[in-house]
Amino acid sequence: MADEICTNLPERVCKGCGLKGHLMCRYQFRDTLHFFMIVLPFFTASIGGMIRAGFGWWLFGWLGYMLFFFFVWEARVLCSHCPYWAEEGRILHCHANYGVIKIWPYHPEPMNKSEQIQFIIGVLIFLLYPLVFTVVGGQYLLAGIGLVCAASFGYLLYSEICNRCVNFSCPLNNVPEEVRKAYLEKNPVMGEASKKTNEED
Structure with a gap:
């Protein structure tokens, strides 16, 4: 399958290729660095x-959830x-989830509605987990800062990364339609x- 995708x-x-610069279709370390800088x-x-x-000890719960989410559920x-x-x-080898172990087979078809909803729920849990504990502990200023940082992360992710990502069926993906079509024409498997x-829909 790998040798069928450019x-x-x-x-x-x-x-x-006319898509160069319009898509993150080749892995580059600078894209990973960019992602981690905004998060x-x-x-x-x-x-x-x-x-x-x-609630410092509860950070281990957050870490455990992240390992499950990024390596199993989101994967x-x-x-x-x-x-x-x-x-x-x-x-x-991906700009966002570099290093994840591939325990699932490749699915060339787009995400279905259930998968998109699950992804959104999983991301919300990831974002809200620390904020809830910060509020419960009375650290309202830090909770506010965390909320602003989460909003900033979401905005920068959507406007600077999701507009060039090749995972087109992700709910956050906003690659222009003509760019999507051009990439899919180059990769008939997808x-x-x-x-x-x-x-079928």
Whole structure:
């Protein structure tokens, strides 16, 4: 499957491709660095808020949830539909979830409604977990800062990353339609799966 998707082919196949610069269709470390830079303020505010609120030990619960969400739940409902998931090997090389172990098979078809809803619920739990404890502990200023950081993360994610991401069926994806079509034409495995799903709907 990997050799049928241009994202996972040698970079020489990209020569002359008009999509270069419009999509994050090749892994680059700077994209991962960019992602973590925009989420870092939220992590900093959340960890500081929970510790100041007296719930430092509950950070282990948050860590446990993140491991479950990113490596199991999100990996199935979101990541397994991404062309990066089709790459050979057991480790995901992606700008956002780099290092996730691929325990699920690749699904070239788009996410269904259930998967999209599950993804949104999972993200909300991830974001709200530390904020709830910070509020309960009376650290309202830090909770407010955390909320602003979460909103900033969401805005920057949507406007700077999701508009170039190749996982087109993600609820946050906002890649222009003409760019999507051009990529799917280059990758008929995904294009046919997407077309079949649309016909069934």
